[in-house]
Amino acid sequence: MNDNTQGFRYKEFGDLVRQWRQAVRPPMTQRELAEKIEVTSGFLAHVETGRTLPGVRTLVAISRALGVPLHDVLRAAGYLPPSAEQHDDTLLEPELRVFFADDWPDLSEDERELLRDFVRMLKTRLKRRQSQAGETAGYAPELK
16 A cells, blocks of 8 residues: 555544534543543544544444444454455453453453454465465465
């Protein structure tokens, strides 16, 4: 992805966050949302103006604070493809529990399933990249 496309995605996501924030009743200020999701007002301003894209934990917090489904937030931020691909392989829950140790108990089953989908998608992309790199180098590394 080139910088132009990435910048557009950041701006588009920031516009959505602003729209979601203003759509709650009563509308929430940047400061109020920043406090709820435990970031600075300056960081949230950077998100809304498209200067930065928050990490997954902040995206989960935005979803909860604004009542927007997590899969919509993750897709808007580019963390999930437009339509999540389903895979036969299963991701072991302990892998996710280790990575999200602090947050796992507080996640709803829907949020947990979305994280599983997200990790499956990442694993698929990583396998594809490694396969492509292996083909150009004359070998295909195996991903466990």
